[in-house]
Amino acid sequence: MIRRDYLIVGAGIGGVSACEGIREHDKKGTIVLAGNETALPYHRSQLFPSQLGKRAGSAEQVQIHDAAWFAKNHIELRLDTLVTQINLERHIAVLANGQAIEFRKACMAMGSRARRPQVAGGNLGNVFYLRTLRDVQALREVVDLENEVAVIGGGCIALETAALLAQLPKVKVSILHRGAQLWARYLGPELGAWLADYYTKQGVKLMLNQSLSGFEGRTVLKNIAMKSGDRISAGLAIVALGAEPNLGLVAGTPLAYPHGTPVNEYLETDEKGIFAVGDIASYPDKIFGGVRRFEHWPCAVEQGHIAGANMSGKKRIKFDFLPHFSSTVFDLHFDFVGDFSRPATRLEVEGDHAKKKFAVRHFILGHLMGVTFCNQPAEKIEAAKAELRAWPRGKKAAVEEQK
Template sequence: MTAEPIVIVGASLAGATAAKTLREEGWSGGVVLIGAETELPYERPPLSKDVLLGKKGPESAQLHDEQWYADNSVELRLGTTVTAIDPAAHTVTLDDGSQQAYSKLLLATGSRVRRLDVPGGDLPGIHYLRTAQQSQELTDAYAAKPRVVVVGAGWIGLEAASAAKERGCEVTVVAPQSTVLASAMGEQVGELYADLHRKHGVVFRFGARVEGFEGADAVTGVRIAGEVLPADLVVVGVGVQPNLELAEAAGLEVASAEEGSGVVTGADLQTSAADVYAAGDIVRWAHPKLGRSLRVEHWQNAKDTGAVAAKAMLGQEVAHDAQPYFFTDQFDLGMEYVGDVPRGTSYHVVLRGDPASGAYLAFWLSDDEHVLAGMHVNVWDATDSIRALIGQQADPARLGDSSIELSAV
């Protein structure tokens, strides 16, 4: 048996999935899972969905109970931060000054929220949504049915707005873009989501940037150009940034912000350092099917990369070739999205079905009519068919014709 354990930095979904996969694949050596948070590893999607709606507690998002880690001989070090990595010595340094040797190392350090650096930004009543604790705090705050201003019209902002409205709050969303999800899905599809929220009473203030927050002991308003929006509670959802500092300090190859950020790896998720791998939000890997590098910040990718990295650390011939996948629940809308539209790519959207009915498909096609991505809204048997079309050339007229089977377009 190898003397040194496999060490996983980040008790995240990717990290915990890797630990589980190591045991499933027969690794009998040591496994050390290190996490800065004090909670057991958990999944993040429930935090902005059922937990925020008050239907479940944060503990429902846990991957395993504490006994599972003991039963599977996974040494769990919570509330512990790794401060440095020495790839040459095969050690990591912990926040108490001690060192932990490793045979293989997996970096699964995830992301952190981007914070608004404006006057009043530290006032009580301003919430961010990333951790289990933050989700519970926001859930408790929604119970009082406050006037809520959501800053940001991306996925987290919309899910926070949806939950607040369903909990009986008055909700206004502020964003600098012309509509919701403009960068992720384009204006045409973004407006479909905006219309959904409008129908449920959400008010939008597009083309507006937050200049600061008003209040003395707690937030009372959000200042935008020329006016102050009253607010008893603010949710800021302006994106996340990957935690790359450890990798950068250790000399690993890391893509620049202009290149899309991320720890650079091959399809097997091994970094530029021997015996060091990356998974989850931080990894920018060479996708063998798409023929380009990719970094994805979604739940499915964390699970997939955790499993692939574990197998690669055990010497298996593996490649992370799954199509990116994402889902959301907002009001009565359930959506699944497969594929990826590269930044700066020229595309057009083909709709299949009538969005007014509440059930439809959408496809993003390149200029030469190859399917880059597709999604369904409340059409629950369509995901596999959408996935099969990714990368294929399709006739837009047939693709948009609901009378023609997707397999025949």
């Protein structure tokens, strides 16, 4: 058995940010960063533009840090290394090669995997689930052979891949989505219909109000069947129906709730010395209330840094995050700020969608909950963040006054 001060499980952005957070406050403590992917940690959020765009680049382009950075910072990076067991009481983890590591503190940063629908044919050849650099590189290879692509889903991953693939020569893209518009949750029905029309004008075939029934083919995908009874031929399908947290390592422990690993405002779990960050962490939301698990890049970065600082024992920082993320489809850059988990009771649109520049403000019972921006400057986005940060506390005060 080897002994280390810190064990970080998962070498995605949450895990790497935790290492950065530790090193900012503890230059000497020994750190093992174990991840089961083979590539150096990379910008998962940049995978599509970097690998699927018209000018697709190399894997090095998306690295978070090069190998020299990990060496210089004395971070023992174990790639291609699955952590198979963890004893949360005795602080011992076991790696796939059988080696055991005793640690003082650990950070769980196992991220998510693509959700697989319970339908027939989900394991046929050419049915893709996108999560890793390898998945996206494999897709790129197959797209050169199969140019009828069906994207299943209506979230960011679905719309981003559809937009990038539709811009490749000879590739015909369809989107199969159960909603009546695109991104209606963020844009509302009218602008959601406008976005659907935008995709159609870019040559993407939309099959809206359709649910997946199954994939057909002997060993490789031939057709996609829908619950309506309709069927389309497709040589390649991309299933983008959301993600679920990777909690296999902690299954059966209090760290594996169905909605993630519960952490307190310092990102520590109920098990002393064990922290959790990124896509798996279910944290108390100081701004909108309740608990939230937010599967987006900026959240994992900030949580990693804070958990790392807190693990060092030199700091005690609370996680106080305003949900935000961004996405680009064709020439439309969207920023999403705030809480879109519940449907708005009123939407206010500012700007002109014909000019591809607008903002949609979401209200629930008169209170601003979130703003979707399309091609808007950073100042406006920062102003909305400040407004959203201010109101809940202001609202609480106003409610108190009315009593």
